[in-house]
Amino acid sequence: xxxxxxxxxxxxxxxxxxxxxxxxxxxxxxxxxxxxxxxxxxxxxxxxxxxxxxxxxxxxxxxxxxxxxxxxxxxxxxxxxxxxxxxxxxxxxxxxxxxxxxxxxxxxxxxxxxxxxxxxxxxxxxxxxxxxxxxxxxxxxxxxxxxxxxxxxxxxxxxxxxxxxxxxxxxxxxxxxxxxxxxxxxxxxxxxxxxxxxxxxxxxxxxxxxxxxxxxxxxxxxxxxxxxxxxxxxxxxxxxxxxxxxxxxxxxxxxxxxxxxxxxxxxxxxxxxxxxxxxxxxxxxxxxxxxxxxxxxxxxxxxxxxxxxxxxxxxxxxxxxxxxxxxxxxxxxxxxxxxxxxxxxxxxxxxxxxxxxxxxxxxxxxxxxxxxxxxxxxxxxxx
Amino acid sequence: xxxxxxxxxxxxxxxxxxxxxxxxxxxxxxxxxxxxxxxxxxxxxxxxxxxxxxxxxxxxxxxxxxxxxxxxxxxxxxxxxxxxxxxxxxxxxxxxxxxxxxxxxxxxxxxxxxxxxxxxxxxxxxxxxxxxxxxxxxxxxxxxxxxxxxxxxxxxxxxxxxxxxxxxxxxxxxxxxxxxxxxxxxxxxxxxxxxxxxxxxxxxxxxxxxxxxxxxxxxxxxxxxxxxxxxxxxxxxxxxxxxxxxxxxxxxxxxxxxxxxxxxxxxxxxxxxxxxxxxxxxxxxxxxxxxxxxxxxxxxxxxxxxxxxxxxxxxxxxxxxxxxxxxxxxxxxxxxxxxxxxxxxxxxxxxxxxxxxxxxxxxxxxxxxxxxxxxxxxxxxxx
Numbered sequence: 001x002x003x004x005x006x007x008x009x010x011x012x013x014x015x016x017x018x019x020x021x022x023x024x025x026x027x028x029x030x031x032x033x034x035x036x037x038x039x040x041x042x043x044x045x046x047x048x049x050x051x052x053x054x055x056x057x058x059x060x061x062x063x064x065x066x067x068x069x070x071x072x073x074x075x076x077x078x079x080x081x082x083x084x085x086x087x088x089x090x091x092x093x094x095x096x097x098x099x100x101x102x103x104x105x106x107x108x109x110x111x112x113x114x115x116x117x118x119x120x121x122x123x124x125x126x127x128x129x130x131x132x133x134x135x136x137x138x139x140x141x142x143x144x145x146x147x148x149x150x151x152x153x154x155x156x157x158x159x160x161x162x163x164x165x166x167x168x169x170x171x172x173x174x175x176x177x178x179x180x181x182x183x184x185x186x187x188x189x190x191x192x193x194x195x196x197x198x199x200x201x202x203x204x205x206x207x208x209x210x211x212x213x214x215x216x217x218x219x220x221x222x223x224x225x226x227x228x229x230x231x232x233x234x235x236x237x238x239x240x241x242x243x244x245x246x247x248x249x250x251x252x253x254x255x256x257x258x259x260x261x262x263x264x265x266x267x268x269x270x271x272x273x274x275x276x277x278x279x280x281x282x283x284x285x286x287x288x289x290x291x292x293x294x295x296x297x298x299x300x301x302x303x304x305x306x307x308x309x310x311x312x313x314x315x316x317x318x319x320x321x322x323x324x325x326x327x328x329x330x331x332x333x334x335x336x337x338x339x340x341x342x343x344x345x346x347x348x349x350x351x352x353x354x355x356x357x358x359x360x361x362x363x364x365x366x367x368x369x370x371x372x373x374x375x376x377x378x379x380x381x382x383x
Numbered sequence: 384x385x386x387x388x389x390x391x392x393x394x395x396x397x398x399x400x401x402x403x404x405x406x407x408x409x410x411x412x413x414x415x416x417x418x419x420x421x422x423x424x425x426x427x428x429x430x431x432x433x434x435x436x437x438x439x440x441x442x443x444x445x446x447x448x449x450x451x452x453x454x455x456x457x458x459x460x461x462x463x464x465x466x467x468x469x470x471x472x473x474x475x476x477x478x479x480x481x482x483x484x485x486x487x488x489x490x491x492x493x494x495x496x497x498x499x500x501x502x503x504x505x506x507x508x509x510x511x512x513x514x515x516x517x518x519x520x521x522x523x524x525x526x527x528x529x530x531x532x533x534x535x536x537x538x539x540x541x542x543x544x545x546x547x548x549x550x551x552x553x554x555x556x557x558x559x560x561x562x563x564x565x566x567x568x569x570x571x572x573x574x575x576x577x578x579x580x581x582x583x584x585x586x587x588x589x590x591x592x593x594x595x596x597x598x599x600x601x602x603x604x605x606x607x608x609x610x611x612x613x614x615x616x617x618x619x620x621x622x623x624x625x626x627x628x629x630x631x632x633x634x635x636x637x638x639x640x641x642x643x644x645x646x647x648x649x650x651x652x653x654x655x656x657x658x659x660x661x662x663x664x665x666x667x668x669x670x671x672x673x674x675x676x677x678x679x680x681x682x683x684x685x686x687x688x689x690x691x692x693x694x695x696x697x698x699x700x701x702x703x704x705x706x707x708x709x710x711x712x713x714x715x716x717x718x719x720x721x722x723x724x725x726x727x728x729x730x731x732x733x734x735x736x737x738x739x740x741x742x743x744x745x746x747x748x749x750x751x752x753x754x755x756x757x758x759x760x761x762x763x764x765x766x
Contacts, residue, residue, distance in 0.1 A: 047693030047701045047717070077689050079702070079718035112686025113719050218690050289672070289753075290761050297762030303495025306460050307601050310430030318430045319462070334430070335462035336496050370672075372755035378673050379680030379753075 002137025002153035003029045005164030006187040008227025011136035013143030016124025018072035018110075018117060024143035025072040026124040029183050030097060030132055031065055035228035038064035039195035040105065041203050043220035049076030050086040051106040052219060058090070058102050062192030064225050065103035067183055068093040068125060071146050071168070073110040073117075076218040085116050092122045096129035107181045107221045109146050109168060141166035144181055147377065149257055154249035156242045161188035161230040163242045167250040180207065180254060182222040184246060189228035190239055198240040199224045206247035209279070209365040210255055211286040222247075255366045260373030263295055266351045266366055273359030277314035281354060284308045286367035295352075296369035298345035302331040305354065315358050322355040385520025385536035386412045388547030389570040391610025394519035396526030399507025401455035401493075401500060407526035408455040409507040412566050413480060413515055414448055418611035421447035422578035423488065424586050426603035432459030433469040434489040435602060441473070441485050445575030447608050448486035450566055451476040451508060454529050454551070456493040456500075459601040468499050475505045479512035490564045490604045492529055492551060524549035527564055530760065532640055537632035539625045544571035544613040546625045550633040563590065563637060565605040567629060572611035573622055581623040582607045589630035592662070592748040593638055594669040605630075638749045643756030646678055649734045649749055656742030660697035664737060667691045669750035678735075679752035681728035685714040688737065699739040707736040 004011050009031055016026040031038075040059045042052050058064070068089050075082050090104040097104075108116070131139075141151040148168050155164035169180030190198070203222055224243065234242075255264050267285050272278035285291065288308040294301035302323045309321060323331035328343040330336070387394050392414060399409040414421075423442045425435050441447070451472050458465050473487040480487075491499070514522075524534040531551050538547035552563030573581070586605055607626065617625075638647050650668050655661035668674065671691040677684035685706045692704060706714035711726040713719070 045690060045693035046695075046699075047689045047704075074686070077686055077701075077714070077718050079716065082718070112684075112690065113714070218686075218693060289757075293758050293761035296758065299762065301495075303457070303460055303601075306430045307428060307495065310428035310601060312429075316429075321430075331460070331496070333462065335460050335465070370758055372758045374672075375676050375679065375753055375755045375758060378676035379682065 001155060002141045002164055002166040003183050003185045004134055004137035005155040006162040006185045006227060008032050008187050008229030009185045010132040010134055011140040012128045012131035012133065013136065013139035014124060014128045014131055016127065017120040018070055024139070025070055026121070026128050027069045027140035027143040028093065028128045028132060029067040029140060029185065031225050031227050033227055035189060035226050036063045036065050036103065037190065037192040037195055037226045038062060039192060039199045039224045041199060041222045043217055045218050047077065047218050049074050049108060049219045050078060050082035051075055051108045052221060053083065054086040054090060055105040055107065055221060058105060063103055064105050064223065065099040066093055066097055067105045067107060067223055069107040069144050069181060070121060071109050071144050073108060073114055074112045074219050075108040075116050076112040078113065078115050081115060085118055088118060089121060089125065092125045096126055105223055109144065109181055109219055112218060137164070137166065144168040147259055152250055152253040154246045156245045158238055158242050160232045161186060161234055163246050165246050165250060167254060169254045180220055182250060184224040184243065186226050187228065187230040188226060188234040188239055189230065189232060190226045190234060194236055194239065195224050195226055198243040201240055202244040202247040206244065206251040209363070210251045211283060211365060211367050252366060255368055258368045259377045260371040261368035262371055263369040264349050264366070265295060265368055266364060268351060268353045268362065268364050269356065270353065270362045271355040271357045271359060272361040273315040275361045275363055277356065278361050278363035280312045281309055281314045281356065282363050282365035284312045285352065286365050289370055292370035295345065295350060296371050300325045300330050300340040300343040300345060305352065306331065306334065309354065314356065316356040320357045322357065324353040326351055384538060384547055385524045385549040386547060386566050386568045387517055387520035388538040389545040389568045389610060391415050391570050391612030392568045393515040393517055394523040395511045395514035395516065396519065396522035397507060397511045397514055399510065400503040401453055408453055409504070409511050410452045410523035410526035411476065411511045411515060412450040412523060412568065414608050414610050416610055418572060418609050419446045419448050419486065420573065420575040420578055420609045421445060422575060422582045422607050424582060424605045426600055428601050430460065430601050432457055432491060432602045433461060433465035434458055434491045435604060436466065437469040437473060438488040438490065438604060441488060446486055447488050447606065448482040449476055449480055450488045450490060450606055452490040452527050452564060453504060454492050454527050456491060456497055457495045457602050458491040458499050459495040461496065461498050464498060468501055471501060472504060472508065475508045479509055488606055492527065492564055492602055495601060520547070520549065527551040530642055535633055535636040537629045539628045541617070541621055541625050543615045544617055545569060546629050548629050548633060550637060552637045563603055565633060567607040567626065569609050570611065570613040571609060571617040571622055572613065572615060573609045573617060577619055577622065578607050578609055581626040584623055585627040585630040589627065589634040592746070593634045594666060594748060594750050635749060638751055641751045642760045643754040644751035645754055646752040647732050647749065648678060648751055649747060651734060651736045651745065651747050652739065653736065653745045654738040654740045654742060655744040656698040658744045658746055660739065661744050661746035663695045664692055664697045664739065665746050665748035667695045668735065669748050672753055675753035678728065678733060679754050683708045683713050683723040683726040683728060688735065689714065689717065692737065697739065698741050703740045705738040705740065709734055
């Protein structure tokens with residue numbers, strides 16, 4: 001049920017003709033209230049798309065009545081005209097819904113550097129407004145797909161309230177944030193402050209720890225809207241946990257659907273002298289092309305894990321590093337441990353465990369293998 | 384002529400049986416003097432192979448009588464036994480040549496985590512010592528190849544003195560240093576201090592700016608040995624320039640032969656407010672898998688260049704970035720410039736120019752495209 005799993009929300013997804021293929025490419029998510037509290041997290045990339053600049057600005061007030069999203073064009077690196085286009089999308093949506101433009105967030109995804117076909121976009125917004133329904137969550141999730149092979153939705157229902165959401169993203173997946181658009185909704189009566197706290201906490205250990213290809217997008221946006229339609233004020237910890245669960249579910253769906261991937265790799269870094277150390281080590285491993293090729297080839301090449309760890313500033317002793325692949329400790333004390341042949345790398349899901357043996361902290365990251373299909377998908381045409 | 388282009392040096396390369404294929408895998412470079420001054424630069428990876436630890440230690444005195452090198456095994460992550468093996472290689476070489484073990488550097492390359500077959504290595508050292516000749520430079524260069532498709536040598540002759548050298552490296556090419564072994568020799572009468580100064584200056588803008596796949600090796604070593612056999616004391620600037628020329632020649636050969644590469648990409652970052660900014664931007668671009676796939680597909684996807692620049696901390700205004708591909712300014716002021724169709728990406732050599740328009744500093748880096756062949760070469764077998 002995606003963004004319409006929670007009460008108080010309408011959504012739609014339609015084909016506006018932005019994509020040449022005729023596939024769905026425009027979505028609306030509308031908050032019918034009574035509350036319009038919202039929070040958002042945006043890409044850390046310093047080159048930011050016009051819709052990111054717009055949405056960041058309108059979200060400063062902690063209120064959103066609607067989100068308009070399009071695939072088929074990122075509206076990034078499009079200059080002053082792109083800024084006007086993002087604003088025009090908000091204005092047209094606001095007019096169709098009877099709200100103010102400053103209550104409408106805008107999200108775009110697709111090729112960088114190409115202007116949007118605004119005549120089609122504005123006509124599409126009107127069509128999408130006419131198609132809004134309380135069952136529109138799935139259609140909205142489909143309309144934001146780019147190279148995604150499947151649409152991604154998740155939801156959690158707690159004592160009387162729900163957190164649901166949708167995500168898109170298949171390439172340019174890297175931290176701060178991954179390349180993606182995510183809209184989460186809830187009918188819990190959470191104010192903007194709680195939404196912000198819960199969202200930041202959840203993103204930090206989910207979307208921010210997905211690193212498919214080390215490439216950071218110009219358009220990443222994660223929004224969380226509350227309608228308060230349940231009338232129930234959630235306990236903060238339970239609400240944060242629910243948001244985390246939905247984010248984690250969506251984040252793992254992103255990794256599972258990463259471009260060309262044949263393996264989903266969970267990197268568990270243990271025994272770190274600080275969470276930052278664990279995260280740095282996990283990130284270095286997740287970005288190591290040579291290792292990701294080896295895992296694609298089902299080769300338990302732990303030497304490439306150690307060479308990746310060695311590039312970090314984390315605290316460790318090279319002669320006390322342990323590495324397990326799918327539970328087999330192929331490296332002990334920085335050298336060969338159990339026979340590498342014992343590690344079975346044939347499953348799609350692989351777990352790589354690193355024990356730094358210097359402390360008690362840990363972090364989990366998710367990545368995938370590097371495949372010829374990834375190269376093909378990102379070289380054969382512009383995306 | 385490689386390492387034997389300069390007078391006073393002997394070299395050899397033989398098959399010791401370390402590689403199953405029977406290909407050459409052991410090389411010696413011997414300095415006959417009268418001087419034995421030497422300098423070295425080693426990997427910045429904190430996981431360092433036993434031969435790197437050994438060579439770093441013996442080079443502290445600024446003197447080297449010989450270098451023994453093997454391919455077919457990195458002797459990295461091999462624990463205390465690996466340390467003993469590296470020392471045994473130096474000791475055996477020293478005995479065969481009548482020098483002290485503390486005057487012998489050791490370099491190894493190949494798979495990480497596997498012990499060397501020391502019986503074959505020691506027998507091979509004796510064979511190599513018997514094969515030493517003043518024409519042995521090419522044979523030595525061939526014996527250090529791993530996945531290299533060709534051996535790499537370079538030389539420069541100035542007023543009466545020569546700098547020559549050999550390099551190996553085809554994957555795990557990344558800064559600090561690239562994955563490689565390099566031995567340079569000169570018959571100029573340069574003392575250890577000048578050798579060190581010239582080598583560090585040269586490496587900083589050559590090998591340290593090669594970034595093939597963002598992966599940093601455990602075994603990188605660059606050595607420079609002087610025999611002083613010319614009897615000529617070089618002018619420091621001319622000597623530094625000659626070392627730089629040889630390093631640049633070898634560095635570009637490394638990029639040209641990078642695993643699976645179909646494009647050699649020169650990244651020129653101009654208009655930076657500091658060389659460090661220029662280098663950081665160049666490095667971010669050189670590591671962007673999505674861009675490297677696009678260039679492989681001959682797609683002038685400048686949006687991926689901007690998204691890479693945006694991940695750096697360099698000083699720039701996103702709305703004033705210019706990007707040219709092979710001389711066509713496809714991005715001006717952070718948005719589409721000349722028609723992207725005008726950029727011809729069919730040549731093997733591509734030049735990507737970024738003008739940050741914030742200062743006067745610049746840097747040049749070299750990388751290559753990301754190809755299905757790279758994935759195949761690094762997934763089909765251990766290396």
